Amino acid sequence: MTLILGSLHIGLIYALLGIGVYITFRVLDIPDLTADGSLTLGLAVSGIMTINNQSILGLVLAFIAGCIAGSVTGLLQTKFGIHPILSGILTMSGLYSINLLIMGASNISLIGKESVFKIFEDMLGGLDKDIVRLIVCFVVCFVVSALFILFFKTRLGLMIRATGNNEHMVKASSINVDFIKIFTLAIANGCVSLSGGLLAQYQSFSDISSGVGTVVIGLASVIIGEVLFGRRTVTIGIISAVVGSIIYRLIIALALQSSIFPSYMLKLVSAVIVGVALSIPTIKKSIENRKLRKGGI
Amino acid sequence: MLKIQNVHKVFSKGTVNEHYALQGIDLELKTGEFVTLIGTNGAGKSTIMNLIGGDILPDKGRIYLDNEDITYEKEHKRARKIGRIFQNPMLGTAPDMTVEENLAVAYSQSKKGLFGIGIKKEDSEFFKKCLEDFDLGLEDKLKTKVGLLSGGQRQAIALLMSTISTPKLLLLDEHTAALDPSAAEKVMNITNKIVREKNITTLMITHNINQALKTGDRTIMLHKGKIILDLSGKERENMTVSDLLKLYENNSNDIFDNDRMILS
Secondary structure (H helix, E strand, C coil): CHHHHHHHHHHHHHHHHHHHHHHHHHHCCCCCCCHHHHHHHHHHHHHHHHHCCCHHHHHHHHHHHHHHHHHHHHHHHHCCCCCHHHHHHHHHHHHHHHHHHHHCCCEEECCCCCCHHHHHHHHCCCCCHHHHHHHHHHHHHHHHHHHHHHHCCEHHHHHHHHHHHCHHHHHHCCCCHHHHHHHHHHHHHHHHHHHHHHHHHHHCEEECCCCCCHHHHHHHHHHHHHHHHCCCCHHHHHHHHHHHHHHHHHHHHHHHHCCCCCHHHHHHHHHHHHHHHHHHHHHHHHHHHHHHHHHCC | CEEEEEEEEEECCCCCCCEEEEEEEEEEECCCCEEEEEECCCCCHHHHHHHHHCCCCCCEEEEEECCEECCCCCHHHHCCCEEEECCCCCCCCCCCCEHHHHHHHHHHHHCCCCCCECCCHHHHHHHHHHHHCCCCCHHHCCCCEHHHCCHHHHHHHHHHHHHCCCCCEEEEECCCCCCCHHHHHHHHHHHHHHHHHHCCEEEEECCCHHHHHHCCCEEEEEECCEEEEEEEHHHHHCCCHHHHHHHHHHHHCCCCCCHHHHHC
8 A cells, every 4th residue: 555655656656757757858859968967956945845844835946946957958959059969968967056056965864844735735634644644745846737738729739749740841930940949948947947856856865867767757757658648739748748657657666666677777677668668669560571472472 | 822932942951961952943934823743753843742732941943823922921821822632642631620620720810809609610611612522421420530530531631621721822842642543533523623613723733644645734844953854735635644754754764664653
């Protein structure tokens, strides 16, 4: 039971990361490596603010800080013409120093501080601690998903989808592609950073190395979701990223508990899952072609 | 309407590949005029289109649209006034989005605010009505992904997209060249219809001399970055393909060596 509840908590928190990665990777069609840095940025900002008894403001600031980080990546890509992947790596690398600057140490503890979880535990005093945590995680995740689903139905949302699909056509429709890209990278990284912010308050510490492999975790959630739901509309995409994130956490928790692999193998396993899942279409194609070659007349 | 003044463009300046694409082009289009543009490969047809559209900037000279200097205006800004269709049907539409969504993106430039609902019910009905006029059966495919349609259908949608909020100028860059003959004819008919109904000033590149003489009301021929022929009115009406080829040889001191243009 604790295992399932724990996985649900973490799964819902990382679902925000999943949504962010879904937006850049699938909707905008740009693999954005900023996420490794912006998740930790969220942890740092939210951690420091919680220590100063401003946990809710901390989450808001974490989102805004993530937006700024995303904009930097966007600017590098569009206005300075740097390769999208390299732009993400540059921002991520720069953020490492920024994050240390914010935290003042490589690890800060929030134990005993008024985190959002603590605030709601006090407010809903009668309920079990784990249930309260679940409610908080669920509400945040629900609100963010709903906002993004609605957002992608607006005119700007349509323009973002079109930019990821055919930039040329968007330019011809008199839409500023650079603005669209910067804006999208900003909100996606804001979402990733918010995920980090919530995580810091949940686990009661912020660590400088929390962000390593973040992009891969986000991709894994997106891909697991797609295996279940298929690739359809953006609404389904966002929901499937959330569900994918929860399932990913359950799989990891089960595997760790039954000692299938030691915890230090986690990142390798995640990388393998993503690598295999992304190569499935190509492998399928080559199997089909082989069949044709053998059975062809 | 459109005024091009003494425009020059050199590519790869100062290298062995230096290519004088345009050498002083002067051209004026009246409002509502439908001009066809012909010329051999490398004559500078596409360069003119790209200069007007804003992909590249001229080395010298000015371009005016409705008395407004657009020579150095940003590409996406002038796209509001200039509709463009390209040879490749893939360029004008987003394949993973539905017909309706594609049209809504193009239509959004005529609407204010970024956060309004993307596709309202009345928008859908408006799109449907526009598509009915095409007679391609597209009105029942509003929810179909554009990637599943044929090249001709995609090109027709691209046409509707670039004229849905009437542009001042329409640039057609061999927009039927990649289609099969019957689809090409349909798309050309739709083009004529839209251009005439909305009275849009249009500049069309074509490789088909016959089509160039029959479509629109003026034909311009380019050679090595200069305008060598400008036909309109009676003179153009009585012109045949062989007459034109003779004129070309006289004016350019060159033999017409493009099979694709002669044979089509």
